[in-house]
Amino acid sequence: MLDELHVQNVALIEDAVFSPCDGLTVVTGETGAGKTALLSAIKLLVGERADSSAVRDGSDAARVEGRFFVGDEEVVAERRLTSDGRSRGTINGDMATVKMLAATLGSTVDLCGQHEHQHLLKPANHAVMLDAWAKDEAELAAYRKALAAAKEAQEHLESVRQAGKASSAMLEEARFVLARIDEVDPREGEYEEIEERLPRVEHAEELASSADQAYRCISADGAALELVREAAALLDDMAEYDESLRSSAGSLQEASYLLEDVARDVRRYRDGVDRDPELLQQLQERMGAFHGLIRLWGPRMEDVLAKRAEAAEIVAGVDDSHNRLKEAEQAVEVAEAQLREAAEALDKARNAAAPNFSKAVNVQLGRLKMGGAEVVCQVAPLERSKWTASGPSSVEFMYRASEGMTLRPLARIASGGEISRVMLACKVVLGEVDARDTLVFDEVDAGVGGSVAVSLADVLADLAKTHQVIVVTHLPQVAVRADRHFVVSKSQNADGMNVTLLDVVEGDDRVFEVARMLAGDTSAASLAHARELLAD
Template sequence: MIDEIHVSNVALIRDASFSPSRGLTAITGETGAGKTALLSACKLLVGERADKTAVREDSDGLSVEGRLFFDSAADIPEGVELEDGEAVVCRRVSIDGRSRASVNGHMASAKEIARLVAPTLDLCSQHEHQALMRPATHLSLLDAWAKDSISEAHANYLLAFEAAKRAADELSRVKAAGEASTARLDEARFTLQRIDSVGVSDEGEYEELAARLEKAENAESLVSATNCAYESLSGEGGAIDALDAAANALEGASAYDKTLADLASSLRESSYVLEDVSREALSYRDSVEFDCDALEEAQERMAALQGLLRAFGPRLSDVIAAREGAAELVSLVDDAEERERTAVRALEAAERELSEAATALDAARRKMAPRFAQAVSKVMARLEMGSASLECEVSELPRDKWTKEGPHQVEFMFRPGSGMQARPLARIASGGEVSRVMLAIKVALGEADSVDTLLFDEVDAGVGGATAVALASVLADLAKTHQVIVVTHLAQVAVAADVHYVVRKTQGDVPETSLSIVSGEERAAEIARMLSGDVTETSLAHAREMLHNASSE
């Protein structure tokens, strides 16, 4: 939801701020005053491509800042962190066309801004209504309205669709492996034979063998070192004998000075430590074996492992992975027929489940489609569209055209009158009719629509009289579930707004557009201008009456 927008140097706007209400906000002004400049600013906020031609003529760049609030954490895109659900989005465009963007002071790309803002803001001008002219968007509108009735069937269909895709991919893989070239198969057999001739199963064998060989190849040095340590500690006249002699001397003298007893005790403890080391050195010396055959066998094993590492390494885990890949390919080829039969059976089972899920989804959508069309048509009737109605056509797609969205397509059909044939909306509806159909759809969607803010431009094209009053009433109803901003030429719509802004253009060599909020007599004067093109006592009285009636409803 938009809290505030600040615009600088966009088209004829030098500096303007805009704070729409949470309900209905009207923007009015004479033709050519610069209302489209505000719409251009909003387009920049939703991440549309920047255009240097939008920069005000006497400026070196434009900027658009918007503060938005997200009422629910579910509305915030995954991976985006916002404090208290608030985002300050900024777009700047220099006169040379360079664009910069930021979110809460941090640099961002236009795509990142679009991902954050676009899902919450719908620009509903006649140009943007082209989305409604694309049948590809109709299915999502139906699903949004009927989500409580369709969501479970669609979720089941999606699971079955993905399972069928995995099964088809597996069958393709099995077939491709079965058709492997002779060269690939020969290479895989050679790899399997070479690795199996050595026999590798433990990723840590190489390091363990290297440590064992290091010890075996230096056995003589190890025996010599441990024997020297043993003799130096426990041999005749060794360190232990010297410690014992020193301890005995101190113990004898402690009869005259008891403090020497502590020194003697420390020497005894040191002697015990040296005795432990001496025993371990002797045990290690005696454990070293000189086995020439074992040494030669370990060296041969090391050479074989190093050969595999050079060919498939650099680690034993890579060698094991190479063997598994080769074994799988050989197995796939050797057991191709059986594997293919298994994969075919799996795909057939997945397709059966998908068909059942598709049937259930199709039934759910076909049940809700006429109800949705009826709900939209009721609003169309309120908009003084006579007996015109909307129909929602659900048609099956061939299996190869199924998508994650479903096994069929949905297209809106427009019936201009009860006695006329329904035809695709994109082909026969006028611009004004499309605008009102879009409005009717938005009203029918109500709270089911994930978009928070709706900005309507030219929704009142070709509208007047009783239709204008009906349009105002419908927009007011829509504002109960959405933030609605409408650029309008209709006084009936303007008086229904909670907040009213007027766009004015000054005359001069460099015209300038201003945007200001109006209330009281100033608002009444603007309504009077919209009614008669001028402010007279008669039009002013009429305007006051309209504002009074609107505030009383």
């Protein structure tokens, strides 16, 4: 939702702030006052393409800054467009490309006018809208899961086929790799175990001799343990006359206990040293075999094992290709059958929802007094090769202006006012399931007057219950239904240049604006009529 917009040097706007409300915001003003400049500013901020013509004459750059609420997150974005056509953007202070602006903000704002590329006019979005409106999420999720499973089964089948077609040279190499590695038969983690153990076995005599010498240094007569005990006893005797020595005596006593533990551990280590020459030879031969494999397919033992797995896959793919191929083909058949079942369920749900959706839209078109105009939601099955995550069928909103005319895609409607009103009808029906928070309507009132204008105002007011709606309008019937009313007017700045002003009108100012829209003046009669409309 758009919370606030600050516009500088865009077309006729020198400096203006636009703060639409949550519901229905209308923008009115005389023709040529610069209402389209406001729309241009919104387009810039949501990532629409722009050129230097949008920069106000005499200015170096146009700048648009806006605060949006996307879900629960506040987003502040800015876009600058220089007079030489360069564009720069930021999102929450960080540099952003036009694509990033479009992805972050363009997905929340729908610009509904004759020349916009509206979300609703893109057939790729129609299936998403129909599913959301009909609450077909479960059927769609089941279809997508089945489609992914079918794709995975097909990919596995292709890999089996490719493995079965392995060249003789490739197969020969794979058999050699398998035989060479299996001759050594390394098990997982064995290399690391031997790498850790071998140095101990290789230096067993040195380790045993050093352990024995260390043991004697600690425990032999007159060695460390005996000397520490003797010193502890001496200090303990001296402590009878000088209590300060008691702590030192205790420390030496604890040291003697520690030396006893170390001596016991060293003796146990000495006695447990393995001096087996046969074991040494076995470990050295095993490590030598491992190093031979690593030189060929290393640099790590994990690489050797991975190479073996790859070779085994190639050999198995050829040796057992018939069985593997048959199993893969059967898996594809099962996956395709499950996919067809899910596709039929999704199509059934869509075909049931489509006429009801069309009927609901056409009710809104009737409210807008659009005669025999009709929107038809078409669901057409696709060939299996064209199935995508969107579904096994194409969904497209079609339109005809009157009974008997040929249905045409919604995007081919020629009239700006007509396309805006059709979009308005669709938006009302989509209601809360439409992901676009903000809807901006331009030319929605083209060629409209009388009772149609009242109906149009009613429909916009209904839509504003579920969306933030911004409407540029010439209709007083729409203006009086607004929750917030802005007036665009033309003035001259200190340099004598024409500039556009944008102001919120309330109270008598709003009465005067509605009177102007009704009769082009502020006579007593038009003011009375304006007050009457605003009071309803």
